[in-house]
Amino acid sequence: MNAIAIIGVVTSVVQAAQLAIEAGKSAAPFIQILARTFTGNRTEISEEELQSIQDQVDNLSTELQAPLPPEESAPSTS
Amino acid sequence: MSTILSTLFGLCALVLVGCTGPSVFQGGTSILAPIQNPVSRTTLAEVESAYGIVLTAAVAYRRLPLCRRGEVASATRLCADRGVILVLQAADRKARVALLSARSFVRNHPTLNAVDIILLAKHAVEDFQNVAAANRVVR
Numbered sequence: 001m002n003a004i005a006i007i008g009v010v011t012s013v014v015q016a017a018q019l020a021i022e023a024g025k026s027a028a029p030f031i032q033i034l035a036r037t038f039t040g041n042r043t044e045i046s047e048e049e050l051q052s053i054q055d056q057v058d059n060l061s062t063e064l065q066a067p068l069p070p071e072e073s074a075p076s077t078s
Numbered sequence: 079m080s081t082i083l084s085t086l087f088g089l090c091a092l093v094l095v096g097c098t099g100p101s102v103f104q105g106g107t108s109i110l111a112p113i114q115n116p117v118s119r120t121t122l123a124e125v126e127s128a129y130g131i132v133l134t135a136a137v138a139y140r141r142l143p144l145c146r147r148g149e150v151a152s153a154t155r156l157c158a159d160r161g162v163i164l165v166l167q168a169a170d171r172k173a174r175v176a177l178l179s180a181r182s183f184v185r186n187h188p189t190l191n192a193v194d195i196i197l198l199a200k201h202a203v204e205d206f207q208n209v210a211a212a213n214r215v216v217r
Contacts, residue, residue, distance in 0.1 A: 045120045071144075
């Protein structure tokens with residue numbers, strides 16, 4: 001594997017790691033709710049907490065549902 | 079006669095007082111007040127949280143640059159497949175219908191058992207998770 005390919009792989013791994021970290025941060029409020037269940041500390045969720053979770057789910061769903069931009073052609077290899 | 083009337087009056091007063099405060103099952107004095115069902119709210123929050131986690135992964139995938147026509151994602155080029163995004167969007171729409179029904183039921187019927195409708199939402203969330211896993215968006 002040449003140096004450029006190695007740099008390409010390393011860059012992708014770093015990008016993937018950044019994505020995972022970002023996803024982890026965004027998922028933290030959801031994980032906290034579920035953690036209560038699995039640690040045996042299942043306390044009642046308040047109206048405000050439920051609303052906050054629902055707002056975050058709605059925002060994520062809105063982002064996922066955003067229309068896709070027009071398709072690009074792959075660059076010519078010749 | 080006056081004894082009967084005062085007894086009836088007393089009973090009526092007791093019933094009226096019993097209707098005003100929170101239920102005796104929730105530390106109040108009312109024997110007739112409806113009981114709020116916190117289990118439904120908590121269970122719904124758990125289902126929404128499970129959905130939020132997988133949706134977070136789906137949105138992270140959605141944020142990747144789109145693969146160009148004929149391009150396949152690889153270790154050296156991370157990109158999001160348009161077809162996968164369309165499948166995720168369709169699964170999300172289905173899950174949202176079920177979630178919105180559960181939200182509406184829990185909000186409008188706080189005293190009723192919402193287990194059945196929350197179970198439907200849970201199954202819809204599981205379907206979304208399966209779609210995401212089948213397309214390697216989550217493991």
